Amino acid sequence: MIEIHQANHSIILTGTLEAPDLETVYEALEPFEHGDTIHVNLYDLDIEEGRPMASLTDLIKRYLRDGYYMRLEGPPQLLIHNLYRVGYHPHERLVVADMREDEAYG
Secondary structure (H helix, E strand, C coil), rough: CCCEEEEEEEEEEEEEECHHHHHHHHHHHHCCCCCCEEEECHHHHHHCHHHHHHHHHHHHHHHHHHCCEEEEEECHHHHHHHHHHCCCCCCEEEEEEECCCCCCCC
């Protein structure tokens, strides 16, 4: 289960991401408008299963496709690899900062 903290154009995700958590992440992103840069702090987020990883990848793709900008801070390496595999990294509206190489899922 995750916790989400919001401030201005940022959200901080902490805990272990599970499939049911994705609905909560979508709700946290609702206040943002097209063209906004969404800062997502992932330093303290763990993703231990494939389904939540795939769902988070799809969520990021959707927001990029819909015209949002995203800055992922401290994302797990496997998330960035998944974005690469589906053609969304590199992407003109995506910034990756301080990717973690210690992903638990694998």
